[in-house]
Structures are given as structure tokens and as C-alpha cells.
Amino acid sequence: MATFGNLSDRLADTFRNLRTKGKLSPADVDGTVREIRRALLDADVALDVVKDFTGKVRERALGDEVNKALNPAQQVVQIVNEELIAILGGEARRINFAKKAPTVIMLAGLQGAGKTTLAGKLAKWLAKDNHTPLLVAADLQRPNAVQQLQVVGGQAGVAVYAPEPGNGVGNPVKVAKDSIKWAIDKQYDVVIVDTAGRLGVDADMMKQAADIRKAVDPDEVLFVIDAMIGQDAVATAKAFQAGVDFTGVVLTKLDGDARGGAALSVASVTGRPIIFASTGESLDDFEPFYPDRMASRILDLGDILTLIEQAQGAFDEEEAKKVAEKFRTDSFTLEDFLGQMQQLRGAGSLKKMIGMLPGAGAMREQLDNFDEREIVRTEAIIQSMTKAERQNPKLLNGSRRVRIARGSGMTVTDVNQLVQRFEQAAKMMKTVARGGVPQIPGMGPIPGAGFAGRGKVQPKKKGSKSGNPAKRAVENAALASGEKLPGAAGAGSGGGSGFGLGSGSGAGADAGAAGGPSEKELESLQKFLRR
Amino acid sequence: MAERNSWSLSGALRGMFAKKTIDDETWDDLETALITGDFGIDVTDQIVGDLRTKVSRYNTTDPKDLQRMLRETLEERFSKLDPTLKLTERPAVVLVVGVNGVGKTTTIGKFAKFLGNYNRTVVVGAADTFRAAAVEQVATWAERAGAHIVRPQQEGQDPASVAFQTVEYAKRNNIEIAIIDTAGRLQTKGGLMDELTKIRRVIEKQAPVAEVLLVLDATTGQNGLLQAEAFIEHAGVTGLVLTKLDGSAKAGFVLAVQERTGIPIKLIGQGEGINDLTGFTPHVFVQNLIG
Numbered sequence: 001m002a003t004f005g006n007l008s009d010r011l012a013d014t015f016r017n018l019r020t021k022g023k024l025s026p027a028d029v030d031g032t033v034r035e036i037r038r039a040l041l042d043a044d045v046a047l048d049v050v051k052d053f054t055g056k057v058r059e060r061a062l063g064d065e066v067n068k069a070l071n072p073a074q075q076v077v078q079i080v081n082e083e084l085i086a087i088l089g090g091e092a093r094r095i096n097f098a099k100k101a102p103t104v105i106m107l108a109g110l111q112g113a114g115k116t117t118l119a120g121k122l123a124k125w126l127a128k129d130n131h132t133p134l135l136v137a138a139d140l141q142r143p144n145a146v147q148q149l150q151v152v153g154g155q156a157g158v159a160v161y162a163p164e165p166g167n168g169v170g171n172p173v174k175v176a177k178d179s180i181k182w183a184i185d186k187q188y189d190v191v192i193v194d195t196a197g198r199l200g201v202d203a204d205m206m207k208q209a210a211d212i213r214k215a216v217d218p219d220e221v222l223f224v225i226d227a228m229i230g231q232d233a234v235a236t237a238k239a240f241q242a243g244v245d246f247t248g249v250v251l252t253k254l255d256g257d258a259r260g261g262a263a264l265s266v267a268s269v270t271g272r273p274i275i276f277a278s279t280g281e282s283l284d285d286f287e288p289f290y291p292d293r294m295a296s297r298i299l300d301l302g303d304i305l306t307l308i309e310q311a312q313g314a315f316d317e318e319e320a321k322k323v324a325e326k327f328r329t330d331s332f333t334l335e336d337f338l339g340q341m342q343q344l345r346g347a348g349s350l351k352k353m354i355g356m357l358p359g360a361g362a363m364r365e366q367l368d369n370f371d372e373r374e375i376v377r378t379e380a381i382i383q384s385m386t387k388a389e390r391q392n393p394k395l396l397n398g399s400r401r402v403r404i405a406r407g408s409g410m411t412v413t414d415v416n417q418l419v420q421r422f423e424q425a426a427k428m429m430k431t432v433a434r435g436g437v438p439q440i441p442g443m444g445p446i447p448g449a450g451f452a453g454r455g456k457v458q459p460k461k462k463g464s465k466s467g468n469p470a471k472r473a474v475e476n477a478a479l480a481s482g483e484k485l486p487g488a489a490g491a492g493s494g495g496g497s498g499f500g501l502g503s504g505s506g507a508g509a510d511a512g513a514a515g516g517p518s519e520k521e522l523e524s525l526q527k528f529l530r531r
Numbered sequence: 532m533a534e535r536n537s538w539s540l541s542g543a544l545r546g547m548f549a550k551k552t553i554d555d556e557t558w559d560d561l562e563t564a565l566i567t568g569d570f571g572i573d574v575t576d577q578i579v580g581d582l583r584t585k586v587s588r589y590n591t592t593d594p595k596d597l598q599r600m601l602r603e604t605l606e607e608r609f610s611k612l613d614p615t616l617k618l619t620e621r622p623a624v625v626l627v628v629g630v631n632g633v634g635k636t637t638t639i640g641k642f643a644k645f646l647g648n649y650n651r652t653v654v655v656g657a658a659d660t661f662r663a664a665a666v667e668q669v670a671t672w673a674e675r676a677g678a679h680i681v682r683p684q685q686e687g688q689d690p691a692s693v694a695f696q697t698v699e700y701a702k703r704n705n706i707e708i709a710i711i712d713t714a715g716r717l718q719t720k721g722g723l724m725d726e727l728t729k730i731r732r733v734i735e736k737q738a739p740v741a742e743v744l745l746v747l748d749a750t751t752g753q754n755g756l757l758q759a760e761a762f763i764e765h766a767g768v769t770g771l772v773l774t775k776l777d778g779s780a781k782a783g784f785v786l787a788v789q790e791r792t793g794i795p796i797k798l799i800g801q802g803e804g805i806n807d808l809t810g811f812t813p814h815v816f817v818q819n820l821i822g
Contacts, residue, residue, distance in 0.1 A: 041572045044752030047563060109805075110750060111775065112632025116663075142805070143640075143671035144664045151663030167671060199778040211692035226632065230569040230752025253631065257757055281631070281815075397597040492595075 029061045032076060037237065044261030046234040049087070049268045056083055064318050086266055088291035093248065098219045101189040104180065107215060108209050108244050109224035110236060111197030114252035116145060118224055119194040120152030121265055121286035126190050127158055134188035136179040137162035138172040144195035149194055156283055159188065163302070172196065172208065177215040193218070200239025209244045221246040225262055227253045233262045234269050241270050248275040251289065255279045332426050335390040338382045341375060365413060380408040380496035393419050403407060542637035544598070544821055552592045558583070561601070569821070570783030571753050574790075578604060606618035608786060612795035616770065618651075620741050622701035623708045626694075628727060628766050629746035631715030636665065638746050638800055639712050640672025641808035645798075647677055652706045654679040656697025658690040659728065660713040669712050675805055679706060690714065690726065690735040698737040702747055718761030729765040735811055743768045744797065749775045749782035752760055759788045770797035773811075777801045781820060 033054045040050045060079045097103045105122070107115045116139065123133040135153045137160060139145035146166035153160035161179045164170025176193050183191045183528050195212060198205035213221060223246035225233065240246055249270075251263050254277050267274055274289040326332040382390060384407030396404075396419060407413045547560040558579060565575040578601075585600050592683055618625070620637035625642075627633050636659070643653045656674040659665035660683045673680040681697040694711045701709040714729065734740055745768040747755050762768050771789070776799055785796055794812045 038572055041566060044569075044754065047566050053811060110778070112748060114632055114636055142668070143636075144667040147667050148662070148664035155663070199775070201777070201779050226748075226750070228630070228748075228751050228752065228754045228758075230755075230780065230784065231567045232569070232750045232778065233752075235779045236750070253717065255719065256630070257719050257754065494693055 026062060029058060029076070033058045033061070036080065038263070040264070044228075044230045046231055046261075046265035046269065049265050050236065052268070053083060053087065053264075074121045084264070084294075085292050087268045088294055089267050093273040093275055094288065095275065096200070096219055096247075097190075100442075101187075102180065102183045102191045103189065103220075104191045104193065104216050104218040105220045105222060106176075106193040106195065106213060106244070107222050107224055107250075108195050108217040108240060108246060109197060110199060110226070111142070112228075113140070113197065113224045113226045114225045114278060115197065116152060116194055117281070117283075118250055118252060118276075118286075119149060120156045120158075121278060121283050122263055122276070123153065123158040123190075124156035124283045125286055126192075127156065131190045132188045133158050133190040133192055134179065134183050134186070135160045136176060136191060136193045137164070137166065138176045138179075138193050139196040140164055140166040140170045140172050140175070143166065143167050145194075145196065151359050152283070157184075173211045173215050174365060175214045180216055191216070200236040200243075206239065206243035209240075213244050220248055220275075222248050222250050223266075223272070224250045224252060225266060227251050227262055228256060229262045231265075237266045237270050241272070246270075246272060248273055250274070250276040250278060252278040255285065267291075315389055333380050333391045334385065334393055335387070337422060338379060338390070341379060377408070377410065377414075378418060381405075381410055384408040393422065448492050544601075548594045548598045550594055552596055552690065553586060553597055557594060557597070559810050561597075565783065568781035568783035569752055571756075571787050574783070574787050590709060598821070602821055605721040605786070605817045605820065606813050608790065609796075609817060612789060612793065614770075614795045614797050614813075616742060616797055616810075618646075618708060618741050620739060621707055622654075622698065622738055623740055623741035624698055624701075624706065625710045626713065626731065626734065626740055626743045626766065627710060627746060627772075628713050628743060628762055628768070629715060630717050630748075631662075633715065633746045633748040634800060635659075635715060635746045636669045636672060636712055638744075638772055638774055638798070638808065639669060639710050641677040641678055641800060641805055642798065643673060643676035643710060644805045645808050646708055652679075653708045653710060654681060654682045654697060654704075654706045655700050656694055656700075656709060656711040658693040658697070659712050659714040660686070660688050660690050660693060665712070665714065672805075678710075679704070690731045694730050695733050695737065698734055702737065718758050724761060724765040727762075731766055736784075740767075740799075742770055744770050744772050744792070746772045746774055747782075747785065747788070749773055750778060750780040751782075751784065753784055753787075755784040756788055756791060759792050759794065763792055763794060768792075768794055771793060772796075772798040772800065774800035775809075777807070 035051055036057060037054045040053065041047070045053075047185050054333065057076075057080055060083075095105070106117055109115050119135055123135055126133045135149055135156075135158060137146040137148070137149045144167065146162050146164070150160050150162060150165075161182055163178065164175055172195065176195075179191055179193065186447075188530060193212065193216060195209060198209060200206070221244050223237065223240050223244075229236070233475070237249075242384075247264075249272055251274055263274055263352050266272070274291070274294075277287055277289045277294075279285045326336055353514070381404060385396075385400075385402045389404075396415075401412050401415045405415050544560070544564050547557050547564070550557065561582070562575055562579050565578060566572065570578070576728065581604060582597065582600055586597060589596065591597075617623075622680050627635050627639055627642075639655060643655055646653050653676070655669060655676075655678050657666040657669045657680060659669065666682055670680050679700070681693065683693045690713060697711055698704070699711050711730070711734070713727065716721075716727070718724065731740060731743070743766050745759060745762045745766075747758065751758070759768070759771070771785065771794055773785055773796055776782065788794070789796060796816075799809055799811050799816070801807045801809070
């Protein structure tokens with residue numbers, strides 16, 4: 001059914017037909033534009049924005065630039081990408097800090113958009129950047145919003161200014177106003193004012209928000225909006241723009257499966273940039289919003305830059321070099337592998353990382369089924385080995401394997417599979433480390449100026465530290481294991497954990513040469529490569 | 532807020548029905564109105580096509596007729612399912628689920644009050660042990676509604692065990708209805724969805740679950756469908772609750788949800804006050820929708 005599958009999937013489908021053509025007729029363009037329209041509407045992009053957008057795309061697609069291009073279909077992809085970026089705000093924007101501290105940031109939005117959680121995330125993020133943020137509890141409406149902010153503040157390790165108990169008691173305007181004085185006194189350099197959720201149609205509450213804005217004279221007013229919002233995004237955004245004249249937008253709940261629509265609508269209708277994206281319930285699931293990446297994500301070009309950054313954050317460069325060396329010299333052991341896996345887990349959810357890879361749209365379903373605990377099980381097996389065994393898997397005879405299986409709560413078959421797959425993976429890694437090209441699937445067929453530039457960055461980074469292919473292989477491994485067994489326990493899942501390694505070698509090598517990929521895997525690989 | 536009228540579906544439709552005859556523009560306007568009401572492109576196409584056929588069959592050019600037909604069509608489609616709550620068991624266990632920030636906790640507060648108005652005794656189980664201060668929030672609501680509350684004994688307690696204790700408490704104290712709050716979860720989080728299945732399973736060791744209410748935010752767009760499908764699969768949803776209808780959103784997507792899944796809308800929430808919860812009446816709902 002049309003409604004299932006999101007914007008990325010839909011556009012990918014549309015473009016797949018387009019790519020095979022050498023020439024574009026006006027009818028092709030019309031058909032494509034219709035598909036884009038449908039896809040955008042299904043993704044909750046506001047109708048006016050859709051009309052505008054498709055109009056521009058059609059005009060440009062019929063123009064000379066397309067017909068002169070070598071590959072018209074690619075040119076259309078390029079146009080759509082450019083237009084998306086243009087709407088999403090062109091360049092990424094950062095927070096404007098005040099020249100004289102404190103910088104005041106006010107949050108506003110509908111009920112349940114995620115303001116309080118976001119306040120905590122923002123504070124934590126700023127604190128990491130050596131700021132001293134102060135959270136201000138100006139949501140005195142919702143029961144126990146004040147307590148929630150206090151708990152969140154505690155988790156983020158930042159101070160909370162909450163003079164009023166909330167639950168309808170106290171004047172938020174006064175709290176906000178006093179907080180600034182307090183911040184100056186106590187020398188906090190950023191003040192984050194959390195306000196109550198309010199509806200765009202609620203005149204009284206909008207007035208109150210405007211009053212808070214007046215009282216604190218913020219440097220940034222961030223409009224927090226749920227990525228799942230529908231057509232109402234436009235009306236709501238307009239109301240908040242009229243009410244509090246926000247300076248930037250934060251998109252929350254991007255970890256769900258609704259993702260394009262609201263961002264496009266709000267940015268397009270208000271002309272205000274989206275500054276941050278919030279992608280999970282943990283206080284660390286927060287990142288600056290990159291318009292070009294979001295556009296790529298919508299177009300299913302993946303989000304490689306974010307991925308690299310996250311991986312780099314968690315990956316110790318030195319460690320990565322050592323691992324690469326080990327690959328080359330064939331001395332990569334199970335112990336190294338364990339270390340890598342643990343580093344990876346530090347990088348955040350594997351699922352999230354895989355989701356950012358180009359072409360991952362097609363595998364979203366498998367991704368959903370993937371159980372991150374598989375990694376834990378694999379870890380358990382390795383941890384049940386002695387040091388000597390980890391360094392030299394050849395030691396593992398029958399009785400040792402029985403012991404390991406018992407120690408890790410798995411079966412001997414699982415252990416066997418793990419060892420076998422590990423050996424295959426190590427072999428494959430060796431080729432990669434020696435100069436084989438570990439392509440990223442999906443990167444190839446999509447040129448286009450904006451993207452090509454990034455394409456160059458990628459291999460360079462990889463050359464410097466070939467830990468990346470390893471990581472990628474592990475991810476793919478994880479993916480494949482998830483695909484085989486949707487979260488079941490017992491023998492089956494054990495098989496998966498071991499199995500994961502093998503298919504990692506397959507997917508990592510990008511040709512599916514190693515391992516014994518199942519039919520389903522092959523299919524997903526092919527999907528992967530078709531992009 | 533002078534724009535207020537132009538937001539609502541009735542505003543968009545008014546211009547269309549005020550005209551003398553039905554022309555191409557009328558159909559465009561109708562389509563626009565339905566799409567902006569979040570009905571989704573498929574349902575919109577169906578309704579527009581359906582009405583086009585009817586209009587040509589009855590050979591009418593009067594927009595008034597079209598308006599009546601639109602109302603009839605929507606009403607008919609909305610009222611296909613039975614919106615009554617089934618709370619006959621004792622205790623009747625009601626599990627409330629949904630994604631983050633749709634208003635589950637608020638709905639529970641209002642629902643407890645709603646049941647209290649019918650002289651039912653209610654206990655609320657604070658099984659959202661994940662979100663900061665969620666327990667306090669639901670406790671405040673329970674207090675306002677005059678309901679009992681079962682809190683987790685320690686922080687981060689397994690929600691299933693809180694649910695279990697709530698039902699146990701209801702049985703022990705002869706309380707008629709047990710409402711169980713759960714943490715908001717995005718439908719894409721497999722592990723969290725499994726947790727719901729577990730909560731349900733654990734409750735059923737004590738008493739059958741009378742209703743599983745999925746709370747949907749009226750501002751949600753087409754993603755509401757995906758939410759419903761996932762929650763139905765994992766928690767066996769028996770009814771929908773539509774919240775935040777006091778805003779400018781029209782929540783047209785619920786029609787698709789109801790039709791696609793066969794799960795009826797049972798309650799609607801229209802404000803932050805404790806009495807702002809009512810049963811779902813298709814007639815009234817459509818009346819509000821198209822004016």
C-alpha cells in the first residue's frame with residue numbers, strides 16, 4: 001500500500017524507474033512529478049509546499065539543463081536534491097551566542113513535542129562544549145513538568161532554576177524573568193527556558209509565550225516540533241511565528257519512521273532554519289541539523305557524514321590504526337574483535353548507524369527486526385574464552401568449545417559458527433586492509449555536484465584509518481543476523497550471532513563473495529547495490 | 532488570531548459551499564481541504580471520486596447537496612465500527628499505550644475522572660517507570676480524579692511488575708477498573724514494543740485485559756497509520772483515543788486508521804481540563820469536522 005514505506009522509499013522507487021532511461025520526455029517528467037507529489041503528501045509535507053516544490057522541479061526538469069545533461073535522469077535527482085536542500089535551509093546554522101553572557105535560549109512548541117527532554121539534551125550538549133547552562137522550569141502548567149525538568153537536569157549534570165512548584169502554581173513570566181538575574185549572579189553563560197506546551201489556537205497561552213519572550217529577550221527562540229506532525233505543521237508553525245517569532249526549529253522524534261514532512265513544511269513556510277535534530281530518548285541522542293544531509297537522507301543517499309563523525313567520536317584513532325595493522329599482518333584476534341565491538345557499542349546504537357548508510361531504506365524492515373542483544377551474545381561467547389584461546393582460535397578443541405558454550409549460555413554450534421565466521425571475516429579484512437577497495441554500496445551511481453564533493457572526503461578518511469571497513473562489516477554482520485532471526489532466543493539466535501560475522505564478511509566485501517549468504521540476504525544485497 | 536478560521540477544514544470548505552454551482556474549482560478545493568485535514572492522499576482520492584460519481588448520478592450542481600453528501604459519506608465511514616467501551620469484567624483492566632508525547636498520562640487522568648463520574652472505583656497503575664517524573668505526573672492526575680494509585684516500589688522498576696501489582700491491588704480492594712499507564716515508545720523500537728507484549732502477558736496471568744487503548748495525537752500525520760499497525764501487532768489494541776482535538780489539527784488520518792485496522796475510535800480528548808474527555812460520536816465528530 002502506498003502509505004507504507006516513507007519518503008525515502010517512495011522517491012527511491014520513483015527514481016529507480018527514471019534512472020534506467022536515457023532521455024526524458026515531458027510525459028516522464030510529469031509522471032515523476034506526480035510520484036514526487038504523492039510521496040511528499042504521504043510523508044506529511046504540507047500541500048502548499050508540495051505544490052510549490054513540484055512546480056519548481058517540473059520547471060527545471062523540463063528546462064535545458066536537463067536535456068543537455070549526459071544523463072537526464074540523474075539530473076532530475078540532482079534537481080530534487082538541490083531544491084530539497086534549498087527548502088531545508090541551505091547551509092547548516094549554529095546557535096547564535098550572545099556577545100555578553102548569558103545567552104538566552106527559549107523553547108516553545110505544542111504539547112508533547114518533546115521540549116523538556118530537549119532542554120536536557122541541549123544543556124548536556126552545551127555543557128560538553130564547556131558552557132555552563134542553566135535550565136529554567138517555566139512550564140508551570142503540566143503536572144510535574146517541573147520535577148521532570150529537575151530529573152532531566154540531574155541526568156545531564158546541569159543546574160535547574162525552579163522556584164515554583166508548578167502544577168498550575170506560579171507565574172511563568174516572572175520565573176523566566178528572575179532566572180536571567182539569577183544566571184548573571186551565579187555566572188551561568190547559557191539560560192535555557194523550558195515553557196509549557198501550547199496549541200497554536202490558544203490565544204491566551206500564545207500571549208503568555210510572547211510575554212515570556214519579552215521578559216527574557218532571548219538570543220534564540222527554538223520552536224520544537226515533532227517529526228510526526230501532519231498537515232497541521234504549517235498552521236502551527238505560522239501561529240508560533242506570529243506568537244513568539246522563533247529564530248530556529250528543532251525537529252524531534254526523528255528516530256521514528258516519520259521523517260521528511262514536517263521539516264520541509266516548517267522550513268519552507270516560515271523561512272526559519274532547522275538547527276537541531278533529536279533522535280532518541282537518551283540525552284545524547286541529539287545532533288545539529290544538516291540540511292544537505294537531511295535532503296540526502298530523504299533521497300536515500302544515506303547520511304554518511306554523520307555516520308563517520310559518530311564513528312570517529314567513538315573510535316580511537318590509534319586503536320583503529322593498530323587494528324588495521326593487525327589485519328595486514330594477519331594477527332587480528334578474537335580479542336581485537338571483541339574490543340572493536342565494544343567500541344562500536346560506545347558509538348551508539350548500531351541500528352541507527354546502519355540506518356544512515358545509503359540504501360539502508362530498503363533494509364529498514366530487517367533493521368527493525370534486528371535485536372541488538374545479538375551483539376551481547378557474541379560478546380558473551382568471546383568473553384567465555386581464555387586469553388590464549390582468544391589470541392589463537394586454533395586452540396579451540398571440542399572440550400574447550402563445550403566449556404565456552406556452557407560459560408556463555410549458548411550452544412556449541414553457536415561457538416563453532418562464531419569461530420568459523422570469524423576466520424572468514426578476518427581473511428576478508430586482510431584483503432581490504434591490503435588495498436582492496438571497500439566500496440560503500442549506493443555511493444557509486446549517484447553523482448551530482450553536492451554529493452560528489454563528499455564522495456571524495458569519504459575515501460580519504462578511510463585511507464587514513466581502515467578501522468572503518470571493519471566496523472562496517474560488523475554492522476552488516478549485525479544486520480544480517482537480525483534478518484535471520486527476529487529476536488528469538490535459544491539455539492536459533494545463537495546461530496545468528498555467529499552467523500552475523502560471516503555475512504559481515506559477505507556484505508563488507510560488497511560482492512557477497514564470502515560467507516554463505518542466504519537467499520534473503522542476497523536479495524537485500526542486491527537491493528543495496530541497485531541504488 | 533484572525534487566521535483561525537482559515538485553518539479549519541470548515542473554513543476551507545465554506546468558500547467552496549458558498550458558491551452557486553459545482554465546478555472544477557470546487558473539486559480542487561475539496562481535495563485540498565481533505566488533504567490538509569490529514570485524510571491522506573488515498574482516502575482523499577476515494578472520497579473525491581465517490582462524491583464525483585454521486586454528484587453526476589443525482590445530476591446536481593448545487594454545492595449544498597455536495598456538502599450533505601460529504602457529511603453523509605464521512606459519517607457513514609466513521610460509524611462503521613462500534614465505539615462503546617467494554618468494561619464488563621471485574622476488575623476491568625485498561626492498558627493505555629502510544630508513542631511519546633501524545634497525551635497518554637493526561638488521557639488517563641481524564642479517563643479516571645470520566646469513570647468516576649459514573650461512580651466507578653478506579654485504580655491507576657503508574658507503569659511508566661522510564662520517563663523522568665512520569666509517576667508523579669500520573670499521580671497528580673489520579674489525585675485530581677479521586678482515583679487510587681499504585682506506584683513502582685523503586686525507581687526503574689519493571690513496568691510489567693507495576694502492572695501486575697496494580698491488577699492485584701484492584702482485586703484485593705474490589706476496585707472495578709484498573710487503568711495502566713505505560714511509557715511512550717516509538718513504534719520503531721522493537722525492544723520496547725516487546726516490552727508491551729510482556730506487560731500484557733503478565734497482566735493476563737491475573738485477569739483478562741478488557742481494553743487496550745492506543746492514544747493518537749490529532750496533530751499526527753500519516754505516520755499515525757504506522758503507529759496503529761505496530762501497536763496493534765504488539766499490544767493487541769482494541770480502541771483508539773484521539774487527543775489534542777482542541778488544536779487546529781483535523782486528524783483525518785484516523786479514518787484511514789479505523790478503516791485499515793478495524794479498530795474503532797472510542798474516546799476523544801479536547802483540552803487540558805480534567806473533564807475534556809468524551810466518548811466518540813461519529814455524527815458530532817463529522818459535524819465539527821466539516822461544520
